Amino acid sequence: MNRYHINPEITQAETLPASFYRDQATFDLIREKVFYQSWQWLGDENLVQLPKHTHPFVLMDGFLTEPMVLTKDEKGDIHCLSNVCTHRGNLVSQNPGSQRKLVCMYHGRKFGLDGKFESMPEFKEAKDFPRACEDLHRFETAQWGPMLFAQLGGEVDFRQVIEEMNQYVGFLPLDEFVFNAVQSKDYLVNAHWALYCDNYLEGFHIPFVHSDLNEALDYGSYETVLHDYFNVQVGYSEGAEDIFDLPKDHIHAGKRVAAYYFWVFPNMMFNFYPWGLSVNVVRPISLNQTKVSFLSYIYDESKLHKGAGALLDKVEREDEFVVEGVHKGLQSKYYQSGRFSPSREQGVHQFHQMLAKYLS
Ligand code: FES
Ligand SMILES: [Fe+2]
The missing domain is CATH 3.90.380.10 (Naphthalene 1,2-dioxygenase Alpha Subunit; Chain A, domain 1)
Incomplete structure (x- = not known):
């Protein structure tokens, strides 16, 4: 269903119709097809100033309401991870601060600051465990000056975007x-x-x-x-x-x-x-x-x-x-x-x- 089409020739094109701005179903579709396929601004690198710092946040609370966590590992690399435990979905990081590991307080599942699954109590008998999907979902990140960005989805190479913007500034x-x-x-x-x-x-x-x-x-x-x-x-x-x-x-x-x-x-x-x-x-x-x-x-x-x-x-x-x-x-x-x-x-x-x- 392609309800919207814009003529690529600006001299002939018409704007998006008023219904685009009024329709709840379109608004919901935008969340999935536009925002969840985009790069998003996260904040300043100072949110995780020191190694072993974590900063949980909710991306666009009320719209995407996506729980995420920024971490800076021992080497100083910044990661943007899903803050949702891969066991039963509790929030892993509850408060910003200094932490060597991300440990879910619900049943003790432990992750590295890069999101890698490390251990879990009472799972010795579990077959085919841990799988790769036991890791916290890791978002691709980019940095422009002090600003951090994460890729929620899509194929865009944000480094290329930054490089082109830098031609000006x-x-x-x-x-x-x-x-x-x-x-x-x-x-x-x-x-x-x-x-x-x-x-x-x-x-x-x-x-x-x-x-x-x-x-x-x-x-x-x-x-x-x-x-x-x-x-x-x-x-x-x-x-x-x-x-x-x-x-x-x-x-x-x-x-x-x-x-x-x-x-x-x-x-x-x-x-x-x-x-x-x-x-x-x-x-x-x-x-x-x-x-x-x-x-x-x-x-x-x-x-x-x-x-x-x-x-x-x-x-x-x-x-x-x-x-x-x-x-x-x-x-x-x-x-x-x-x-x-x-x-x-x-x-x-x-x-x-x-x-x-x-x-x-
Ligand atoms: S939900 Fe995190 S350990 Fe169970
Ligand atoms: Fe203006």
């Missing part, structure tokens, strides 16, 4: 970026999660919706570059202040770049400014509600309140207002779908094509 010392809790917060948006992404994926609305941001950016030269699995919007500045100091061999050397806005399918955004990085993780809650986490990583504090990366909170409120407006509009019986601006909505078109493909 690899000159920045991402390892030196420091997470700042004060500058970070969650927003609750009364809208479908994909509408939040749709809005993020075009700068078309900037002159209409964000008067302050519009002053910091040169709308005429704003551009969207599509890559496999992600895209980047490049915001240029008219002035010479608050721009990146780009190295000579950079693809944008000599240009006044004020911001790089990366979106990675389906729900991660990495906004680079001269002061550092604002990460947005879009977490579906229900058809009508979404939590968006803003996480700030600061590199140069002196530039924090300048340029395109100032006023993040104000810009977010302005975005929420239009996204919630669209969400209400899409409940109408009289709106089916729209068309794309070929010059300004390439990112939304890419997103809709990918969603249609993943759901087919």
